[in-house]
Amino acid sequence: MRQRAQKIFRKLGYQKIMMMGILMIGLILYGFLVDSIRGNTYDINLFQLSSETIRSEKTVEDPIKTELERDRLAEEVAPSYQFIDEIADNQTAVVESLFGYLADAKAVPEEEGEERSSEAMMAQLREDLRLMETSENGLRLTDEMLDALLSLSNNSLVDVQEELERLLESYLEEPIRVEGVARIRTEIEQDIRRSEQIPDNVVLAAVTIGRFGIIPTEQVNEELTAGQIEQVRNSVEPTRILQGQVLVQEGQVVDREVYRQLELAGMTEDQRNYKPLLGLLIFVVIAMGLMMAVVSRSQKDDRGKITEVMVMIVVIAIALALMKLIYAVSDNFELVIAFIFPSALAGMLVRLLVNERAAVYVTILISAAAGIMLQSGYSSSLQVDVALYILLGGLAAIYLIDRDGGHGRLMQISLAVAGVNALFVAFYLLIGQTQYSWSEIGFYFTAAIVSGLMSGALAIGMLPFFESAFGMLSTMRLIELSNPNHPLLKKILMETPGTYHHSLMVANLADASCEAIGANGLLARVGCYYHDIGKTKQPQFFIENQVNIENPHDRLPPEKSRDIILAHGAQGAEMLRKYKMPKEIVDVAAQHHGTSLLKFFYYKAKETVPDIKEESFRYIGPKPQTKEIAIVCIADSLEAAVRSMKEPTSEKIKKLVDAIVEDKLKDGQFEECDISLKELKKVKAVMCETLNGIFHSRIEYPKETN
Incomplete structure (x- = not known):
């Protein structure tokens, strides 16, 4: 499911998905609240009280709603594309x-008998290329590019041709749509x-030819798309007014919407009041605009922002559904039962899963929606008391x-x-x-207490489902994982105490560095606690665990040592998966x-096998995909290096930090995450400051003589 979501994200892009999410919020709000703002005035005679309850005598289709549903579904039909096989052959032929x-x-005609001048060759070549230059894509080769190509030997020219044809065939045999042409050309x-x-002097010409050769291999099949739209429209079940459905209750006034339904049922007709x-x-537009402002201030990346929006959508939908349930049964009570609504549920969930700013927004929105929906009596205005009740509790x-906090802390908050x-x-x-009366007072206070306790209980119960559905890791879950009594942490402490201490040091460095650049420091800290759990497989082969023992690597060939060291990352990940640890x-x-x-x-292996491949001594990766993991990568290398340093000073530490970060940058380790050079500069400063705080106060005591 997560892979499908990622595929949709790549296809639509951040802006479209975000707009769809904001629009979904609007639709949900509108859908839940629209019934609450409609007037309950029905009668067989327009604007008069109905003398009896009127039910539909037959089932009839509502053509307006049916057509809207057909149009909505028709707009969602994706175009059908057709792959054209001949394009690859045509482009390679070009x-x-x-x-x-x-x-x-370049060829010398027999009648000339001598080498042709460059001007002559260029003139002939320009004449031959005229059609290509005026084609739809327009091949534009400068004189310098043509000179470079003409300067090649025939064999080199053939090599360049074959390489370009090979590359074009490999790309054009896959489906390429118009929107993907720029990416494939790159x-x-x-x-x-x-x-x-391809020689260096003709690279620009080869690039121009290669980019010219890439064109769409898929085109929209208009006929098939139209057929699919028609099929979808025909599959829509008509919206109906059902037989026996109550259209107007006795004593109520008939408004225009009821009149229209009565007309469809063959009784009368009316128009609807559109002011509410x-x-x-x-109101919905205001809510959507505020949500856009809240999300835009988030420090997450595009995918993280979309996840936050989806969480807010679900939380708002759940809160509105609970309101709807309370509203549905409210007519059976003489008291205001809206006070039993879990006032802090939405705020708690969004605060734990997203952030404080978003939680405040959702709480305000839910309170306003409650004021609209949970109206008591015959009031059609905002129920201010209910709105304030939910707002203050949230x-x-x-x-x-x-x-x-943890689960226990959350229950304490529920009591508050x-x-x-x-x-x-x-x-x-x-x-x-x-x-x-005293019974009524008792009911209201009981409802208030139940509302608070139910908020915490539901939040605790729902958190695991949100974390699983959206692949999120809440603060509460991270705090639980940081508990030293966790089985895996106890395993690391008991079996690899040196690694445990190393992990704590790395966690301190990573946490402080992440906080400095606005990344998730708690996630980095907890991740560090578990990052080397793979070392528990063979702890004696890692230097921090080699206390008073001989280094076993001294007796092993470098290839064997390599396999042991490189395996600990993958082994650790596998162990964590078996324990069903969060993906992060x-x-x-x-x-x-x-x-x-x-x-x-x-280098040790290279002493005996000079041509050994460097790739065989690299970790399998992948490279860090997030800022937090990139910082852990730096902190892990830095802690091990500083630990082995004799008499560390501020200057030595700074040089070491700079060298490690520079080495990882040159090695391309940060290419797949969005950490910037500016952020790396802050990270280096924080790590230097943290390490100086650890080492600067150490005093060299005199050695004992006995």
Whole structure:
């Protein structure tokens, strides 16, 4: 499912998906609230009280709603594409013709009997290439490019031709759509620049020819697409007014919407009042705009922002569904049962899964929606008391949640929310002019306490489902994983105490560095605790665990030592997967070495096998995919290096930090994550400061003489 979501993300892009998410919020709000703002005035005679309850006498289709549904589904039909096999052959034939013209221009006619001048060759070549230059794509080769090509020997020219044809065939045999042409042209350009078959002086010409050769191989099949749209439209079940459906209750006033339904049922007709709908639309637009502003301030990457939006959508939908349930049964009670709604649920979930700013926004939105939906009596305006009740309870939970809490802490917060709710109920009862019995007062205070406790209980119960569905790792879950009593952490401590201490040191460096650049420091810290768990497989082969024992690598060939060292990342990731650890933690174990080179054993092996391949001594990777893992990668190498340093000073530490970061940059270890050079500069400064704080106060004590 996650792979499918990633595929959709790549296809549509951040902007489209974000707009779809914001629009979904609007549709959900509008859909849940629209019934609450409609007037309940129905009658067989327009604007008059109905003398009886009127039900539809037959099932009839509502053509307007049916057509809207058909249009909506028709707009969602993706175009059908058709792959054209001949394009690859045509483009390679064009390249073949181009190089044929080059060969012809270089050839010396028999009647001339001497080498042709460059002007003559260029004139003939320009004449031959005229059609290509005026084609749809327009091959544009400068005189310098043509001179470079003409300067090649015939054999070199053939090599360039064959290489270009090979590359074009490899790319054009795959489906390419119009929107993907630019990306494929960039890829073939990179391949051409890396090719050893193409001399440096003709690279620009080869790139121009290669990019010219890439054109779409897939085209929209208009006929098939139209057929699919028609099929989808025909498959839509008509929206119907069902037989026996109540159209108007006795004593109610008939409005225009009811009149229209009565007309469809063969009874009468009416028009609908659109003012409340327009007012609700304005509210929805405001909500969508605020959400866009909240998401735009997030420090996450595009994919992270989309995940945050999806979480907010689901939380809002759940809260609105609970409101709808309460609203559905409210007519059976004389009291205001809206106070039983879990006021802090939405705020708690969004605070734990997203951030505080988003949680405040969702709480305000839910409270406003509750004021609209949970109306009591015959009021059609905003129910301010219910809105304030949910707003204050939600804000109390948001600002009481911190990074140091767990499930127990969340229940304590729920008790605090219950207290806030009870205080608001006291305010509500005291400020009102209504006289309440003791049973009614008891009901309202009980509802307030149940609301607070239910908020925490539901949040705890729902968190695992959100984490699983959206691949998220909440602060609460990270705190639980950092508990030293966790079985895996106890395993590391008992079996590899040196690695355990190393992990703590790396965690301190990574946490501080992540906080400095706005990354998730807690995630980096917890990931460090587990990143070397693979060393528990063979702990004695890692130097931090070699206390008072001989280094076993001294008795092994470098290839064997290499296999043991390189395996610990993959083995650790596999162990974490077996324990069903979060993907983010598994990724730290798998990626914290990237594809870096195991230099010591590589050079040791090279002493006996000079032509040994460097790739065989590199970690399998992948390279760090996030800022947090990139920082862990630096901290891991740095801690090990500083630990082996004699008499570390501030200057030595700074040089070491600079050297390690520079080495990883040159080795391309940060190519697949979005950490910037500016952020790396901050990371280096924080790591130097942290290490100086550890080592600067050490005092060299005199050695004992006994």
